[in-house]
Amino acid sequence: MAQKFDVVVIGAGPAGYVAAIRAAQLGFSTACIDEWKNGKGEYALGGTCLNVGCIPSKALLESSENYERVLQKFSAHGISVAGASMDVEKMQARKDRIVSQLVNGVAYLFKKNKVTWLKGHGSFAGGAGPYAIEVRGEGAAHTVEAAQVIIATGSVARHLAEVPVDNEIVCDNVGALAFRSVPERLGVIGAGVIGLELGSVWRRLGSKVTLLEALPNFLGACDETVSKEAWRIFTKGQGLDIRLDVKIGKVTRSENGVRVEFQDSGGGQALDCDRLVVSVGRVPNTRGLGADAVGVKIDERGFIDVDAHCRTNLPGVYAIGDVVRGPMLAHKGMDEGVMVAEHIASQAGHVDLEVIPWIIYTAPEIAWVGKTEQQLRDEGVDYRAGQAPFSANGRAMGQDETSGFVKVLADAKTDRVLGVHIICAHASELIAEAVMAMEFRASSEDVARICHAHPSLSEVVHEASLAVDKRAIHL
Ligand code: FAD
Numbered sequence: 001m002a003q004k005f006d007v008v009v010i011g012a013g014p015a016g017y018v019a020a021i022r023a024a025q026l027g028f029s030t031a032c033i034d035e036w037k038n039g040k041g042e043y044a045l046g047g048t049c050l051n052v053g054c055i056p057s058k059a060l061l062e063s064s065e066n067y068e069r070v071l072q073k074f075s076a077h078g079i080s081v082a083g084a085s086m087d088v089e090k091m092q093a094r095k096d097r098i099v100s101q102l103v104n105g106v107a108y109l110f111k112k113n114k115v116t117w118l119k120g121h122g123s124f125a126g127g128a129g130p131y132a133i134e135v136r137g138e139g140a141a142h143t144v145e146a147a148q149v150i151i152a153t154g155s156v157a158r159h160l161a162e163v164p165v166d167n168e169i170v171c172d173n174v175g176a177l178a179f180r181s182v183p184e185r186l187g188v189i190g191a192g193v194i195g196l197e198l199g200s201v202w203r204r205l206g207s208k209v210t211l212l213e214a215l216p217n218f219l220g221a222c223d224e225t226v227s228k229e230a231w232r233i234f235t236k237g238q239g240l241d242i243r244l245d246v247k248i249g250k251v252t253r254s255e256n257g258v259r260v261e262f263q264d265s266g267g268g269q270a271l272d273c274d275r276l277v278v279s280v281g282r283v284p285n286t287r288g289l290g291a292d293a294v295g296v297k298i299d300e301r302g303f304i305d306v307d308a309h310c311r312t313n314l315p316g317v318y319a320i321g322d323v324v325r326g327p328m329l330a331h332k333g334m335d336e337g338v339m340v341a342e343h344i345a346s347q348a349g350h351v352d353l354e355v356i357p358w359i360i361y362t363a364p365e366i367a368w369v370g371k372t373e374q375q376l377r378d379e380g381v382d383y384r385a386g387q388a389p390f391s392a393n394g395r396a397m398g399q400d401e402t403s404g405f406v407k408v409l410a411d412a413k414t415d416r417v418l419g420v421h422i423i424c425a426h427a428s429e430l431i432a433e434a435v436m437a438m439e440f441r442a443s444s445e446d447v448a449r450i451c452h453a454h455p456s457l458s459e460v461v462h463e464a465s466l467a468v469d470k471r472a473i474h475l
Pocket residue numbers: 010011012013014015016033034035036045046047048049050052053054055057120121122123152153154155156173194285287288289320321322323328329330331332333361
């Protein structure tokens with residue numbers, strides 16, 4: 001007899017595990033199925049985010065930034081460090097510890113909230129509410145049943161047909177987070193979020209990094225003032241070699257490296273590197289889900305088709321996170337998980353995709369929420385902009401982090417905040433105020449009239465808000 005649950009979640013990444021915990025908190029008997037296995041062959045919760053995404057990448061960012069601080073910044077403070085060196089194995093071991101601590105943390109939360117963790121691959125096996133879901137993992141395959149199913153199967157790295165990934169020499173995010181030594185020459189295909197974050201990690205540790213980007217514009221999703229500033233800092237300031245408008249040609253493996261032939265404005269070129277990272281986006285994952293067995297609709301781009309509340313075409317079947325439309329970000333998936341669980345409990349819930357913060361964890365960090373200036377222009381919106389730099393901020397000076405600025409965009413008539421764009425150290429923390437302001441439909445004057453602590457980086461958000469009305473004090 002199939003084991004019965006009120007709610008079954010397929011996938012335990014940030015979208016799925018949060019949905020499962022919230023469903024259990026709301027009193028539903030809940031199971032969460034996940035097939036992820038870590039490098040030791042053990043089942044591991046947390047999906048891409050905890051195992052090979054957000055968390056390990058940020059652990060490495062911190063180590064590499066610390067190393068660069070020691071080499072380049074400490075002496076100005078009067079601190080001399082002789083013979084600084086980087087032990088990559090130790091850095092990776094620290095990263096692995098953080099990952100397993102968080103993965104075990106999710107297992108603890110499942111136990112605490114009485115979520116049943118089913119280890120293995122889940123696929124629809126039929127039914128029309130209740131649905132039958134087959135679990136194939138350790139031991140014999142078995143079937144569970146639930147009237148409510150939440151699909152949270154995430155995404156996988158997109159690969160290029162002409163560039164086979166082995167995760168040794170040619171890597172996607174999985175291999176690029178696990179290098180055991182610093183490659184002398186690192187090539188990266190795709191100067192997007194992963195390319196810039198991981199490219200920066202290995203550059204700080206000593207690699208010569210070349211990024212090959214297909215588009216003619218750098219960071220086209222960012223506000224254009226931010227992309228321009230980022231370009232200047234990353235290329236001239238930090239030495240990332242970024243080639244735009246590139247067409248990748250033949251990729252040839254040699255014994256200990258790889259040669260990438262490509263075309264750009266300079267004609268035919270070749271890049272020889274010791275390791276190559278392919279970071280050209282991610283694709284939704286519905287592999288082996290058995291969507292056909294029950295008729296879950298998948299759109300032409302491979303995403304599960306959902307409405308604003310993550311309902312699929314089938315009653316009682318929802319889909320959340322990277323496997324559905326919207327930004328492929330962990331916090332977006334988590335919020336959808338909570339929303340869906342609360343809808344199943346007949347509560348209200350809503351995720352506003354227009355107010356999801358984006359962060360690129362380079363140094364300085366880039367963070368934004370809402371519309372860019374070019375989007376407002378294209379949409380014919382009458383807006384006012386206020387911008388303030390970190391160069392005159394006392395806290396930024398004390399921290400040696402004076403590059404970057406905050407830009408606030410507000411509706412010219414109503415003054416409602418429409419977008420906030422930040423490039424600076426700790427932009428990931430500062431953006432929270434902007435998200436809050438936008439969720440509460442604040443005006444730039446509202447933000448300008450809030451008391452901001454001194455000295456703090458948040459004073460620059462304050463100044464930029466004042467600058468919208470041309471009444472900044474410190475500019
Ligand atoms: P996933 O995390 O992909 O999890 C899906 C889970 O479902 C997996 O565990 C998988 O094993 C399981 N699964 C799939 N199919 C089945 C099946 N049929 N049966 C059983 N289990 C199944 N986002 C941010 O917001 N901030 C960041 O800083 C950030 N950094 C990133 C860095 C990198 C290098 C990468 C690659 C991504 C990063 N992301 C970041 C994106 C973030 O990781 C994803 O948006 C997030 O993990 C998506 O969550 P999810 O739950 O939808 O899917």
